[in-house]
Amino acid sequence: MLELRNVSHEVSGKKILNNISMKFISGRKYAILGTNGAGKSTIGYVMMGLDGYKPTSGQIFLNGNDITNFNVFERAKAGITLMWQEPARYDGLTIYTYLTLGGKLDVTKDEVEEALEKVGLSPKIYLNRFVDKSLSGGERKRVELASIILLKPKFVILDEPDSGIDLMSLDMINQVIDFIADYGGTPIVITHREEMAYNTEEAYLLCAGKILANGETKQVIQIFKNICDTCDHPNSPVSKELKIDGR
Numbered sequence: 001m002l003e004l005r006n007v008s009h010e011v012s013g014k015k016i017l018n019n020i021s022m023k024f025i026s027g028r029k030y031a032i033l034g035t036n037g038a039g040k041s042t043i044g045y046v047m048m049g050l051d052g053y054k055p056t057s058g059q060i061f062l063n064g065n066d067i068t069n070f071n072v073f074e075r076a077k078a079g080i081t082l083m084w085q086e087p088a089r090y091d092g093l094t095i096y097t098y099l100t101l102g103g104k105l106d107v108t109k110d111e112v113e114e115a116l117e118k119v120g121l122s123p124k125i126y127l128n129r130f131v132d133k134s135l136s137g138g139e140r141k142r143v144e145l146a147s148i149i150l151l152k153p154k155f156v157i158l159d160e161p162d163s164g165i166d167l168m169s170l171d172m173i174n175q176v177i178d179f180i181a182d183y184g185g186t187p188i189v190i191t192h193r194e195e196m197a198y199n200t201e202e203a204y205l206l207c208a209g210k211i212l213a214n215g216e217t218k219q220v221i222q223i224f225k226n227i228c229d230t231c232d233h234p235n236s237p238v239s240k241e242l243k244i245d246g247r
């Protein structure tokens with residue numbers, strides 16, 4: 001289990017995250033839902049341990065061990081992965097080299113081709129393409145999803161996985177999310193779109209760095225629609241956390 005306990009994150013005196021507590025159980029599918037600027041990506045960066053995103057207060061635990069002071073490499077080694085909203089480019093690396101970690105990953109060429117097919121990239125066309133600016137943003141995102149299929153990380157934070165990918169591909173992304181849960185991993189989908197959250201089981205609704213609601217995804221989406229869609233002061237949180245029964 002990955003757990004955030006009373007995590008706050010301040011930048012120049014502004015609380016971007018305010019006393020966040022979250023639990024992510026292995027094999028369960030999660031969404032972190034909220035409008036633009038709610039603090040969703042910041043939570044992803046804090047969980048991943050990126051430079052400059054150490055909690056100002058609070059702790060992060062992985063299977064009961066305090067990993068608050070682990071850096072990004074130590075967290076990656078421990079099984080936490082972040083799929084960026086804007087995936088990185090790796091000039092000079094082919095998709096095949098990238099996906100096999102330069103041959104270090106114990107996978108066959110067939111498995112690499114199968115992973116590419118699962119994300120809608122024809123191996124014949126893409127295997128030897130470079131992971132550089134010649135790939136579109138959506139193609140790079142698909143390559144990242146193929147990498148998740150091959151690496152099978154324990155906790156996968158997917159930051160706006162559908163951004164840059166056409167709507168038709170929502171099913172493909174949902175299949176990857178199911179695949180992660182099926183191998184016992186934990187997908188954590190960061191999104192401002194309820195459509196992207198529907199395939200998860202549990203959701204956290206964020207507003208102005210605070211948790212407004214947590215519970216079964218369908219119920220949290222209902223609250224998102226009732227409160228956030230009609231809110232005339234986005235990112236000014238209502239005063240108390242809404243608890244949903246039957247968690």
Ligand SMILES: Nc1ncnc2c1ncn2[C@@H]1O[C@H](COP(=O)(O)OP(=O)(O)OP(=O)(O)O)[C@@H](O)[C@H]1O
Binds near residue numbers: 011038043
């Ligand atoms: N370094 C920083 N300095 C000042 N404000 C920051 C900094 N980083 C983030 N913020 C602010 O913190 C808030 C949360 O940002 P974050 O990127 O986590 O939101 P988000 O929910 O992921 O939004 P989006 O859906 O637009 O990606 C925003 O108001 C953002 O402007």
